[in-house]
Amino acid sequence: MRLRQGNPFLIFTVFLALLAGLQPVKASERLVEKQRFSMPAFTTFNGSTIKNLQVGFESYGKLNREKSNVILITHYFSGSSHAAGKYSQSDAKPGYWDTIIGPGKAIDTNQYFVISVDTLVNLNVGDKNVITTGPASINPDTGKPYGLSFPVVTIRDFVNVQKAVLESLGIDSLYAVIGASMGSMQALDWAVAYPDKVPRMISVIGSGEADAWTTLALEQWTLPIKLDPNWNKGDYYSRTPPMEGLTASLMMLTQQALHPEFINAANPHHNALDNKVLNDINQSPAVVDWLRTMAEKRAQTSDANHLLYLVRANQLYIAGHNKALNEALKAVKARCLFLPSNNDLLLMPYMARQVHNRLLELHKHSYLTEIQGNAGHLNGLSHIQSQANTIAAFLADKELP
Template sequence: MQTACANSVSSHKTAVDSSNTKSTLLVEKKSFTTQNFQTFGGKTIEKVSVGWESYGNLSTEKDNVILITHYFTGNSHAAGKYQQSDNAAGYWDAIIGPGKAIDTDRFFVISVDSLANLGAHNPNVITTGPASTNPKTGKPYGLDFPVLTIRDFVNIQKQVLESLGISKLYAVVGPSMGSMQALDWAIAYPNWVERMVSVIGASEADAWTSAKLEHWATPIKLDKNWQQGDYYSSQGPLDGLVASLMLITQDALYPDFFNQVGNDINFKALEAAALEDIRQSPSIINWLRARAQARAESMDANHLLYLVRACQLYIAGHQGDLNNALAKVKAKTLFLPAATDLLLMPYNLESTHQMLLDNGKDSELSILPGTLGHLEGVTGISKHGTLIQSFLNK
C-alpha cells in the first residue's frame, strides 16, 4: 500500500525578487508514505515516509521527468525557495529552473529526501530512519532500524514516481551520494532510464573510500553520549556529531580553497591563543568547528552512521560484479568527476566510463576543473551547467 500527498504535479510558482529582478521558483515540500517497505537486506519497515519536491510541469505523456538524487548531507531541496524571504535557494538552483541547464520550462524535475536523511530534525525534511518512532515499541528505533543501502534510496524514489503515474525517466542526475543512486538506477531499472549523469561520483566504495568514510563515523561512536545509539531520551552525542561534520567539510574541500579561507580570517601558524593554552584552538579550527556546530543542530548522529554504512556497502548494481552490472545499462551516460576531488577521486569514474565503453555503451566523461575539491560539483556547479545541458539535449 502506498499513498502520496499530492493533488497536482504542477509544482511551482515563479516570483520576482525585487532586490535583483531575477525570477525565483517557489516550491512546496510534499510527503509520500508507504507500508511494509522491503529493504535490500531483506528486512521490513512497517511504515516509511519521505519528503519530495518538484519543479516544472509534468507533460501529458509523462515523458519529461528528470530525477535529481541528492548528496550525503543534502535533501530534496535542489532548487527554488519555500518562501521568497529564505536566505538561500536549493543547492543546485544555479542549474535548475526556467531557462537554466535543467530547464523547468521543459522538464518536470523531482527530488526525494533519502531514508535516514541526515537532516532528521530539519522541519523541511521528511524521512524515516533511526530517529523515527518504532511502531512496535513506541520509542525511536535507534540501532534497531535496518541497515540501508543505496538501492533502498532508489527503490523509495521509484515508489514516489509510480504514485504519480511515472514509469520513465528522461534523465536521472545527481552529485556525490546522489551519483551513486543515479548509476544504480540505470542498472537496477534500465528500461526506466534514458540518460544518466554522475557528478563527483563513484561506481563503488573501494577499500580506500570505505576506510575514509569510517573516519566520519568514529567520533560519534567514541562520544560517551552515543550510548550505542540509545540517546533519544537524554543528551545526544553532539560533540561527536560536530567532529564528524568537521571531517566531512574538510574532506569535501581542496587545500587551495581551505588555505584561502585561512587567509580571509587571518590564520597564522603561530597564534598567541594556541601558544599560550593547549585548550585553545587555532583560528582555522574555530572556523571549521563553528560551521559544523551550526549544521549539527538539525542533524541526527545515528542517521549519519546509517548513511556512512549505505555508502560503504555501495557497488553499482548491488550484485558484487561491477562489469556485469554495467553491461545492463541502456542509458546514455555522462560522468563528471572533479579534478581536485580528494574524496571521490576521478580514477573511480574513469575506470567505470572505460568499462561502459568496453561493453559498447554510449558513455562520455569530462573532468571538471576548479579548486573547490569535491564541492566543485555542488557549490561550483554553475560553471559546468553547459556540459549537463548539452548532454540533456542529445
C-alpha cells in the same frame, strides 16, 4: 577576505548554510513546496520491513501528458530533496543546484518535470523541511525511536523509495536521472537496476563502487560519534544526544569535501605561530574554531545515528548491488555523462574514470569531462554552473561542447 574565486565561497556558505550574516541571494520567482510520500510497508534490500515509511519530495516544472519528461535528481550525503527554488520569498537561499535547475536553465523546467526525494536515514532529520524515516523515527511496533534497531539500508533502498514515489504519481520511466556524490551512486544504480527506465544518466563527482580506500575514508566519520559517551550505542533520543561527536564528525566531513586551495583562500589571515595556542594546549587554532563553529551549526539539525547509517549505505555501495561491477555495467542502456571534479579528495576523479572506461569497453555511450575549481569534492555543487552547457546538450541528445 582575499579569495581566488569569489563564487565558490559564496556557494559553499549558501549550500551548507554555515555562516551567519550573509546577504540574501536574489529572490527567486519560483516557490517550491515540500510534499510527503507515505507507504505502509517497505521491504529493504536486506529483506527487512520498514512500516509507515515517510519521505519528502519536491518538484519543479510540469509533468507532461505522456509523463515522459521526468528528470529525477538524487541528492548527496548531507543534502536533501531541496535541489532548486525557495520555500518562500524570504528564504536566504534557494536549493543547492538552483544555478542549473529552473526555467531556461541547463535542466530546463519549462521542458522537464524535475523531481527529487529525501533519502531514508537523511542526515538533516532535524530540518523542518526534510521528511525522512530512519533511526530517529518512531518504530510503530514499540512507540519509541528505532535507534540501532533500524535496519541497515542501501543506496538501492533509496532508489526503490524514489521508484515508489514516482509510481505513486503514475510515472513509469525517466527522461534522465542526475545526482552528485551519493546522488551519483543512486543515479548509476538506477541505470543498472532499471535499465529500461533510464535512457540518460549524469554522475557528478561520482563513483561506481566503494573501494577499500573509500570504505575507510567513510569510516573515519563514524569514529568520533561512537567515542562520544552520549552516543550510548545509539540510544540517546530521550537524553542528551552526542553533539560533540557529531560536531567532530561534521568537521571532518566538511574539510574532506573541500581542498587546500579553498580552505587556505577562505582563511587568508591564518597564522601558524599563534601565541594563544603556543602557550596553552587547551586552546584551539583560530581556523579550528572557524570549522568547529560551522560544524556545530550543522549538528543542530543533524542526527548522529542517521550519519552512521548513511556511511553504511555508502560503504555497501556497488552499482547494481551485486558482486562484480564490471558485470553489472553490462545492463546499462543509458547514455552516461560523468562529471568528476579535478581536485576531489573524497571521491577522486579516478573513480568516475574507472566506470566511464569500463562502459566504453562495453561499447556503451559514455562521456566524461572534469569540473575545474578550487573546492575539491564540492566543485560538484559550487562549480556545477561551469558544466551547464554540457548538461543541456547531453539532455538534448546533442553533440557535447
